[in-house]
Amino acid sequence: MIKELTINADSCYRLAEEKAEQYFKILYTQVTEKTYVPTITKDIQAWKHNHLRHPLFSFFMRGKGKPDSWEYHKYIQWMNQSGKLDNYLDRSIAYIFMRDLGKALDAPDTKTRINKSVLKIKKHLIQSTKMDKTETFSMANLYRMAQKDGVESAMIWVIDKLKTVSSNIPKELDGAQVQRKIIKLIAGVIMQEVIEMGSDISQDERTRRLDKAIRLGYYYGLTYPFIDDLLDAKILSPAEEKQYSELIRTTLTTGIVPKLGVWRGSNKELIQYIHSELRDAFQYIKGQQQGEARNYFFEQSYLFFHSQEVDRAKDLSYEKYTNEEIYIPVILKSASSRLIVRSIISATPNEDIDNRLFYYGIYNQLADDFADMFDDLEAGAVTPYTYYLKYHDKRPDLINPFELYWTVISYLIHNVYRSDSKTCEIILNRAINGLKRYKERMGTKKYNEVMELLAQGHPDFNRIIQKMVQKADDVDFFDKLLRDHMLTNLKNEKIEEDEFLTTIETVREEINTILQIPKSEHDFLTNEKITDAANYSLAGDGKRLRPVVTWMMGIHEFRLEQTAIVPLLKSLEYMHTASLIFDDLPSQDNANIRRGRPTLHHKYTSAIAELTGLFLTQKATVEQTALTQFDSKAVLSLIQYSSQTTAEMCKGQAMDIDSKGKQLTLEQLNLMSYYKTGLAFEASLLMPAILAEADEAKKDSLKQFAYHAGIAFQIKDDLLDVEGNLERLGKPIGKDAENNNSTFVSILGIDGARKAMWEHYCLGIEALELVPQNTTFLKHLLKYFVNRDH
Structure with a gap:
């Protein structure tokens, strides 16, 4: 194949390297001559008046209870109540406009955009804290945000x-x-x-x-x-x-x-x-991308990749890297990482923005390398900080990266951003906040050891900096709060998901041990097949979701005795298995495979299958009458509810049969799905609630959740029938189309069906917010419904 050369890699890198070398020479001169010290000292003297608390104010604020920043919603509430939220958001958004968008903060258009963004974000934050939405990055919240701009797909x-x-x-x-x-x-x-x-x-x-x-x-x-x-x-x-x-x-x-x-x-x-x-x-x-924008993308991507490769190839045991070899790749990779984003969206060329992003990059990179210096040192990575830590006492020619960091700050404020006061304010806020966060993470002792080494070149300047670190207030940023909150959410989500899957499997295995129906002496004498057929169906590789849900709700949420609800668990699986037997019959869906094995009417006969389904529904009722450890009125109420639910499910299946070859409306399909799928799921939630004699409001919320969860489950089934895998599903795909069934996919299309599924997912999550119990298990169950592949 003939390869079309897109860029001249060597020439591209060399041109960028020359620009980085020029920038480094400027910084090198300022850091070696320490011209940054009086400049930044003057800036800090002006800056500190807005950030050092008066001792009397500090006395009166004692015990006022400023929450830790990891308490995301409480921290936002405190910010708002103390009147700090506006300034907090203003500096945070302004910083993003500088760092990511390359904007000059004194430009009128930028000021207007920042103000609008602050008002919009403040409104959202206040609403979310009032509603106590702790899961800021939940799938439901993200999907609701996407709906506002029509980007659900x-x-x-x-x-x-x-x-x-x-x-x-x-x-x-x-x-x-x-x-x-x-x-x-x-x-x-x-x-x-x-x-x-x-x-x-x-x-x-x-x-x-x-x-x-x-x-x-x-x-x-x-x-x-x-x-x-x-x-x-x-x-x-x-x-x-x-x-x-x-x-x-x-x-x-x-x-x-x-x-x-x-x-x-x-x-x-x-x-x-x-x-x-x-x-x-x-x-x-x-x-x-087209034309020049495409070439620019290739160039910036290559610069980023190659400068990373140059850095990655360095060996910390090598003692003779020059300052240029240490810092030039850092300048290049930190600049190109941000310039790539503009190239990706084919942004309108703007030399001023590109230059600001180019000069700004190393500031962020040095801050990141400072925070990670000991992790990088342990990994043997070469960064300005790890190399200085290792060789500062042997190489007096090495630039101190901490001093270079302040030199970059000085250059940005006064050369790139033309001494703009707001830029100075925000960059100094960010620098002091970075040191405060590092000190909090590492501990005072370790922090002081690091500072003693890195700041020894100019102790007077360091004393000023450390005073700010100790006493300065209102220097934190929303993106850091958001970052910590996101990480916490994602890690907790993973822990909860692992626990959920483990619980599902553990409880499923326990339920499997109680389902088999023992043969009576009479069965052996008559060679009766019904019990064998029932056990064949029950032994299939079922997910047991309904009894698992009942187990979790009954034991962990309603505090019912585990042994006391065993009959209820058996009852639910008997009812569900019976419904599957009927569903598979030639007179209904005419399925060949169920739970990875031949369906019951193929294993035996249609007549035996029909009788086995009826046998299991009656066994389910018998099990319910064995709930003797509960109040008799509650048990009677449960049996009544169970019987009504079974009757309604029969109506749903009749609707399904009658719908074959007909085009249903979405409303009809929702109703049929609720009868077929939602009611059975509702029963697994409501039955333990009935036994626990829960109040009606709680049961209504669970019903609402079950309604949306059941429809979401059915939509996913319809999608899997089109997109699924036979081996994973345990049943053939394409049966809906073969049987000319109306499905969410046939009515809405694949994209529309996915949107409908996620809408019901969101409505289900929102219904759970009204349930006072811990609903973590149900949230992950609903997530499992929409993400499953079988």
């Missing part, structure tokens, strides 16, 4: 993609951090797109561009875990790293993704998945 796509990434990344990579980075980069691309599109476009065009930005952000975000983090984590062997790096390099310099070819190494399966995802990512991004 893109959000569903991203949720599915993130789920796939989480299940495929190696354990050495932090799954929560991977998701956080991707979400952050999606947000960054969306911000760039919003700024580019302005506010005077049609809603349809806005939706189209936001949809594209979400997908671009995800695909760009993949490069961090799948390229940067993967190569840093030493998961691949040296030979695999070399082969993988060459693959990335070839892609960026030719514009063509090479075939993977023969992969010799233990990580073949991982690389095959990554290659497939990155190929799709590269082709999508490339397809969205």
Whole structure:
């Protein structure tokens, strides 16, 4: 195949390197001559008046209870009640406009946009804290946000993609951090797109561009875990790293993704998945760009990748790296990482913005490297800080990275941002906040040891800085709060999900041990097949979701005795299995396979199957009468509810049979799904509530949840019938179309069905907010319903 050369890699890198060298020479002169010290000292003297508390104020504020920042909603509430929220959001949004968008804060348009953003975010935060929505990054909240701009399809796509990434990344990579980075980069691309599109476009065009930005952000975000983090984590062997790096390099310099070819190494399966995802990512991004914008994307991507490779190849044991060798790649990679985002969305060329992003990058990188210096040192990575820590006493020529950090701050404030007062305020806020956070994380003793080393070149200046670290207030930022909150949510979500899946499997295995129906002496004498047929159906590889839900609700939420509800668990599975037997009959769905095995009428006969279904429904009632440890009125009420539910489910199945060959309305399909699926699920929630004699309001909330969960479950079934896998499902796919059934897919299409499923998911989650019990299990159950593949 003839490869079309997209960029001249060597020339591209050399030109960028020359610009970085010029920038470094300026910084080198200022840091060695310490000209930054009087400049920044003067800035701090002016800045500190707004950030040092008066001793009398501090006395009166004692015990006022400022919450820890990890208490996200309480912290926001405190900020609002203390009158600090406006300034907090203003500096936070302004910082993002500088860091990510390359904006000058003294520009009138930027000021207007920041003010509007502050008002919008403040309104959202106050509403969310009033409603006590603790799960800021829940799928329901994200989907509701997407609906406002009509980008539900893109959000569903991203949720599915993130789920796939989480299940495929190696354990050495932090799954929560991977998701956080991707979400952050999606947000960054969306911000760039919003700024580019302005506010005077049609809603349809806005939706189209936001949809594209979400997908671009995800695909760009993949490069961090799948390229940067993967190569840093030493998961691949040296030979695999070399082969993988060459693959990335070839892609960026030719514009063509090479075939993977023969992969010799233990990580073949991982690389095959990554290659497939990155190929799709590269082709999508490339397809969205034309002409110069495409070349600019290739150039910035290559600069980022190659400068990372240059840094990654460094060996901490090598003593002779020059200052230029240490810092030039840092300048290049930190600048290009932000310039790539503008190239991805084909932003209008703007030299001023590009320059600001170029000069700003190293400030952020030095701050990050400072925070991670000991982790990097342990990993043997070469950064300005690790190299200085290791060789400062042997190499007096080495630049102190902490001094360079303040030099960069001085240069940004006075040379890049023209001594703008708000820029000075925000950059100093950020610098002091970074030190405060580091001190809190590392502890005072370790922090002082680090400062003693890094600040020894100018102790007077360091005393000023440390005074600010100790006493300065109102220097925290919303993006850090959001970052910590997101990580906490993602990690807790993973822990809860693992516990949920373990619980499901553990309880399922226990339930399997109680389901078999013993044969009576009479059965043996008559060679009666009904019990055998019932046990055959019960022994199938069922999920047992209904009795599992009843187990969890009964024992953990309503505090019922485990042994006391065993008859109820058996009753629910007998009823459910009976419904499946009837559903599979030739007179109804005429299914051949159920739970991975031949259906009962194939194993025996249709007559035996019909009788077995009736036998199991009666056994279910018998089990309910064995609930002798509960109040008799409650048991009677349960039997009445169970009988009514069974009757309604029969109506639903009759509706299903009658609907074959007919085009149902969405309302009719919702009703039929509720009768067929939702009612059985409702029963698993309501029966333990009835035994626990729960109040009507609680039961009504559970009914509402069950209604939406049941329909979401049915929609997922319909989607799996189109998109599923026979091996995973345990039953053939395509049966709905074969039987000419009306389904959510046939009525709404695949995309519409997915949206309807997620709408019912959100409504189900919102119904749970009215249930006073701990609903963690039910939230994960509903999540399982919409994410399952079988």
